[in-house]
Amino acid sequence: MTSRTLKALLVGAVAALGLTAGATLAADAKTKVAFVYVGPIGDHGWSYRHNEGRLAIEKAFPGKVETTYVESVPEGADAERVIQQLAAKGNNLIFTTSFGYMEPTLKVAARNPKVFFEHATGFKRSANTATYAAKFHEGRTVIGLIAGKMTKSGVVGYIASVPIPEVVSGINAFTLALKSVRPDAQVKVIYVNSWYDPGKEAAAAKALLDQGADILTQHTDSPAPIQVAEERGVYAFGQASDMTKFGPKAHLTAIVDNWDNYYVARTKAVMDKTWKSGDVWEGFETGMVALAPYNPVLPKDVVELAETARKDIIAGKRHPFTGPILDKDGKERVAAGKTATDPEILSMDWYVQGVSGDLPKK
Template identity: 65%
Template sequence: MAMGPFRNVSRRRFTALGSALLAGALAWGSLAPVASAADPLKVGFVYVGPVGDFGWSHQHDEGRKALEAAFGDKVKTAYVEDVPEGADAERVINQFAQQGFDLVFTTSFGFMNPTLKVAKRYPNIKFEHATGYKRADNVATYAARFYEGRAIIGTMAGMMTKSNVLGYIASVPIPEVVQGINAFTLAARKVNPKVQVKVVWVNSWYDPGKEREAAEALIAQGADVLSQHTDSPAPVQAAEEKGIYAFGQASDMAKFGPHAQLTSIVDNWGDYYIARVKAAMDGSWKAIDTWDGLKQGMVHMAPYGAAVPDAVKAKADEVKAGIIAGTLHPFTGPIKNQAGELVVKDGETIPDGQLLTMNWFVEGVQGQLPK
């Protein structure tokens, strides 16, 4: 069941209420009874976007709902949406700790340092940070191998483009986003060496206005297939209006572009959240790092759109099956960098450690990586 004063607090409300909200939360916490073995596990979630973004935060909230469905009254959950990465994040995470939550999931890369700061102050509370790389005795990390899904959609884009220009709307220049651009480009050029991928950065995870502007700019430059690593359906809607193709992000966005969407990379957090809450309940929880993908079900693919030809479906299925079987890795050489220099030899694969720090583009990507 959902609980507490946190549930629907957005960034705008958080900013407006300020110290009043903090005082109210503390007052509520001071009246709470002392925990007993029969008390439900209190689980908090911090979202960088609104739960209605139909992307990243929406899918994490679907995971929270799956948690409630799995455990019933054995858990109580709460969330704060639309939290900026920075000082506000630390205040929200700290409020969860002060309220006596047992387990707190912080779901954006920029929440990493705020999570660690609060965790240090509350060593008896368990924290989990999505997409981060810093851990502590009471801080675990988790992420999905989204690049696996981008290898599938890159393959499809390379086969379906007529202009040989693919557009990519990118959020912020962290390794996860760079991995996605590179995996998409490598896969597209593997089936169509003429492909070029144009990248536009919006410097935000969720900004429908900027995402639409980026989509329209890419379409004006000749892109006839769009991909995105941003959270709103605005690019899919723009593609639908312009009569081109697109891929959804994080959730199935077909309803926003029934003719445009070819498929979507769907994030599945529910199974992970259920497993980690079970571990917290039975005492087996540890501060581990998890990086799962298609094989483990953390990454799913939405149904193919009506516009996808059978040959493209078959090739996409082949790529997916190879990744799951371990016979195909999206980052197996030969791979050249943006300057055309061989950086990964034929048959070699970029190891996880290098993928997690990736800060360079492969051949075929147009545009610069922001500093």
Template identity: 45%
Template structure:
């Protein structure tokens, strides 16, 4: 807040001016405070682990010019609003809210702290001090799905889903479409666990899918628990959010990786340079926010070559998962031949494509 004081004489004015300049100099030398709120813990090996790697990358890049603080393992809802408020009151000028369920709490807190800027991960609501950023995870799932379709011997792929939101539904559809394009006989079986991170639930879901005969496992949850179950059962699986390469060569055969570091470094730099402004960013394989992990030798060379070629085409913009002809689950036409779904349609995607069995929970 700027204050204007009328001073009685020039001596007092000079003293005030000197004090003010010193104060501004100290403020300029102070590190930028950057806060992070995590839905899980960095030890999850997945989603939060990757966000924490990005935080460390910010610290390494800027050194003592930045000071970070974290509140982790925060449930989505009222607890998130309290945590965000705590970070704002602690003097953080930029706050990264790293889970979809933090969106409404972020909007509420942003109204109360208009001079604090917020970065909302996978959200869609905006304000002058709220940006949204997300990865086109469905692009990475396209590559993983293409591998899965060729790796299954039972023609059954299992998929552990978190919450029935467009982000997760896009991923299921993308994995299935690309698996089907490599293997017309493939099925995908989905189990909803209603959590991002709960190793016990994820393990139970994995076992339930294995009991149904799946021999390839995919997931949109954050822990490595499903991978451990897959290993015990002798089937293959894909890492989620992080490389999960500790499970290589089996059961992990590749992974969908979220790389937040370049974006975090840029946005912190924008704050320091006075160039930060609210924006909506949706980056994919081309920009490097989404990556496909190393494909192990457990994958046949021909299958690997196809996957790498598909990745190259997605980056070049010559291939799109959601290009027609594609029908909705009920058989009605969604996309005609050659028609590509636009970002608006994908952002609100709330149905399965034709061929996927089961219902999306309401």
């Protein structure tokens, strides 16, 4: 696997001579940057945070860039049409921000070799298509520890979007951390088969609470589960952004996605004619993954446990997937003293022990 550090990306951008591929920019022309979002920018989650990154570009380069976006674009044929339209409109750099946009992005990139493309959470690249993602599983480890300390029933509900490796690895990291402090705990998962559907997310949250869960976490984009938790008097963790305002009593913390620095750096690379295709996968260390402020209700020792884990992950002293790790069937997936490799994490299609139910087929 190629180097996935933002620092290396920036160094390479500065050192490179000329464009690898892409549009030639006139000296006085504005750099045009476009975004494609799977949900609305008002989702207060995934698309909201990507849009904050778009705004960071405008702030970093006043008068030198022109940004646009298209929101709530379904994955599939519609995505290809929208991406092609953005390329045809003269955008120099196009960010496509959902896993299901991978193939459409590559198809449009092949037809538009003078345009740069960046695909979030994908694994396929080309001369003018780069990929980037965040190590969300690092955040899942920390909130799993918190959940293990705060649950009374020992049952935690997990509202999931779709069963792809990014989501599965998060469920596994959360469960491993949870059980490290509460060995008898279990995680019940409900997939809503959508990244953003407040109605389905709320219904899943209620169902999980009715099944005995007293803490909710999510890998979906709306604050609906937080609102349900607030109404039902239980705790919950937000997703992608700080969702405290939707449940001040319920919201313990959130895994925050921070794309700002990456988007600014990649835009600058286009402007400097140093853009190169590559792959970035970062977490706590570079700030691409962060945690929202801890709810004051958390005991001091719980906060200390969480912060120690976060700092140890940054320092390389702790890895979310350190063996021995067994899957639900008892098969050893990571040997004692070993850690899962990046490719293994990025292709997870199995549950660890402690997750209730079977992993659905895509």
